[in-house]
Amino acid sequence: MAPPSHDVLIIGAGLSGLGVASFLKDKRPDIRFLVLEKEDRPGGAIASHSEEGFLAEAGPHGFLDNCLESRVLVGLAGLTREVEKAPLEKFVRYVCLDGRLNLVPQQPLKIIRAPLISWPAKLRILADLWKKPLAGEPSVAEWVRYRFGPALLPFADAVFTGTYAGDIERLKIDAVMAGVRDLERQHGSVIRGLWQRRREKKAEGKKEKGGLPAMTSFASGMARLPQGLAARLQVNREIMYNTEVRELVRDEEGWRVLTRRNEFRGSHLVLALPVNAALALLAGVGELPPPPMARIAEARIATVALGFSEQAGIPFGFGYLAPESEGRFALGALFSSHMFPGRAPMGYQLIEALVGGRRHPERLEMEDEELIGRVYEDLRQLMELPEPPGYARVLRPAGGIPQLEEGYPALLAWRDALVAESGNLHICGFGWKGIGINDMAKEAWTVARRILSQRLEEEENQVKGIYF
Numbered sequence: 001m002a003p004p005s006h007d008v009l010i011i012g013a014g015l016s017g018l019g020v021a022s023f024l025k026d027k028r029p030d031i032r033f034l035v036l037e038k039e040d041r042p043g044g045a046i047a048s049h050s051e052e053g054f055l056a057e058a059g060p061h062g063f064l065d066n067c068l069e070s071r072v073l074v075g076l077a078g079l080t081r082e083v084e085k086a087p088l089e090k091f092v093r094y095v096c097l098d099g100r101l102n103l104v105p106q107q108p109l110k111i112i113r114a115p116l117i118s119w120p121a122k123l124r125i126l127a128d129l130w131k132k133p134l135a136g137e138p139s140v141a142e143w144v145r146y147r148f149g150p151a152l153l154p155f156a157d158a159v160f161t162g163t164y165a166g167d168i169e170r171l172k173i174d175a176v177m178a179g180v181r182d183l184e185r186q187h188g189s190v191i192r193g194l195w196q197r198r199r200e201k202k203a204e205g206k207k208e209k210g211g212l213p214a215m216t217s218f219a220s221g222m223a224r225l226p227q228g229l230a231a232r233l234q235v236n237r238e239i240m241y242n243t244e245v246r247e248l249v250r251d252e253e254g255w256r257v258l259t260r261r262n263e264f265r266g267s268h269l270v271l272a273l274p275v276n277a278a279l280a281l282l283a284g285v286g287e288l289p290p291p292p293m294a295r296i297a298e299a300r301i302a303t304v305a306l307g308f309s310e311q312a313g314i315p316f317g318f319g320y321l322a323p324e325s326e327g328r329f330a331l332g333a334l335f336s337s338h339m340f341p342g343r344a345p346m347g348y349q350l351i352e353a354l355v356g357g358r359r360h361p362e363r364l365e366m367e368d369e370e371l372i373g374r375v376y377e378d379l380r381q382l383m384e385l386p387e388p389p390g391y392a393r394v395l396r397p398a399g400g401i402p403q404l405e406e407g408y409p410a411l412l413a414w415r416d417a418l419v420a421e422s423g424n425l426h427i428c429g430f431g432w433k434g435i436g437i438n439d440m441a442k443e444a445w446t447v448a449r450r451i452l453s454q455r456l457e458e459e460e461n462q463v464k465g466i467y468f
């Protein structure tokens with residue numbers, strides 16, 4: 001019997017794969033697509049954990065509401081009314097400096113004005129105006145040190161600990177802040193570039209967008225988003241669970257996708273997978289140019305969710321981050337029930353501390369009890385926690401956060417060339433172009449748009465053929 005044939009095969013039912021499927025279904029309901037997922041649930045890295053009235057996250061805690069593609073996905077999932085928002089303006093952040101939590105303004109300019117760094121260090125930042133663009137592929141730390149001076153390193157460290165759980169001595173500035181690097185190259189200075197941009201916007205009559213975005217999640221946690229998207233797909237017709245793809249074969253008609261028991265055919269193939277999972281599958285496809293590296297580094301973290309009584313003096317806000325120079329146990333913590341009050345039962349508060357990351361994978365070897373004890377000790381030094389937590393749970397996600405380090409720009413260029421050359425292969429997903437939910441949503445839309453435009457071209461060609 002001939003294997004089932006589809007217009008589009010999508011591998012992976014994380015946010016990326018579900019995003020591509022949802023955009024396609026919305027724009028062209030006649031397109032026959034199938035999502036293949038190895039697990040028995042959708043969502044991949046997105047995993048909410050609900051227990052004893054507490055709601056914690058093993059993966060993402062939320063995303064900012066300043067991305068159109070994400071907002072569209074929320075709408076397509078039918079979840080607009082279930083959205084919960086914590087505006088950054090209200091939910092302040094803290095950085096741990098000299099063993100204390102310091103409130104940090106949300107905008108770079110305000111950080112510079114605040115009394116967090118000395119006057120000579122503030123003046124050193126202005127050296128950016130005459131420093132030449134830094135050549136090569138510098139790390140975030142090298143670049144910040146060179147352009148703005150060492151005083152800003154703890155802040156840069158906190159930012160990239162909070163997003164990548166990464167090491168700023170290894171993350172590449174071109175990979176993680178490509179836009180800022182462009183400003184440096186085009187204007188010879190980041191400050192001048194920002195200033196110029198502002199002037200251009202003013203001259204065009206465009207108003208500066210007022211206000212800061214809001215952290216967004218759902219009343220029942222982040223897992224609601226992939227669940228909502230997946231619920232709109234027909235099981236076994238548009239999405240198949242417990243179906244691990246083991247091999248890919250390219251032929252004249254498109255792609256053959258092999259699982260343990262079945263084979264599927266597709267004109268287009270979308271790999272919506274974390275970088276390493278995609279590289280592993282692509283390694284088995286003959287005649288592809290080899291990637292510049294076989295895999296990239298990942299940073300694994302554990303969430304230690306702790307429930308405290310209302311007596312605990314958790315400062316109001318979003319949470320805090322601790323730069324490596326502080327030598328603390330936890331990378332930081334989210335004050336989850338401040339942002340989203342339904343995360344803890346009546347009379348309790350929920351903190352979710354993050355442990356491990358690129359620099360401390362050895363901490364993830366600890367038993368749950370030890371992790372909980374170490375995190376509690378760490379937090380006690382930073383805030384008023386008179387009693388041990390009444391609730392504690394360690395959540396350990398299986399996968400890590402892809403790290404955009406040495407060789408990543410070459411890997412991304414390899415992907416782009418491969419996709420451009422092949423026409424019917426599409427690669428998006430965790431770590432390819434960014435790591436956040438909003439990056440995934442944008443890339444999913446790029447892939448869907450590419451498939452839709454090619455389908456239109458194919459159809460036009462077919463019509464011409466008939467009349468010929």
Ligand SMILES: Cc1cc2nc3c(=O)[nH]c(=O)nc-3n(C[C@H](O)[C@H](O)[C@H](O)COP(=O)(O)OP(=O)(O)OC[C@H]3O[C@@H](n4cnc5c(N)ncnc54)[C@H](O)[C@@H]3O)c2cc1C
Pocket residue numbers: 011012013014015016017036037038039042043044045046058059060061062063243244245246272273274277301397399400401428429430431435436437438440
């Ligand atoms: C601990 C952690 C915290 C995070 N925090 C945030 C945050 O606060 N904010 C934010 O914006 N982002 C955050 N992220 C990132 C966010 O989770 C990702 O951007 C997003 O979930 C990635 O989605 P994806 O679909 O590309 O990949 P994944 O979620 O990894 O999905 C890939 C899917 O493919 C499946 N799969 C893999 N191999 C195969 C195969 N061979 N055959 C079939 N199926 C396969 C997997 O089972 C999985 O379901 C965090 C990530 C982690 C790990």
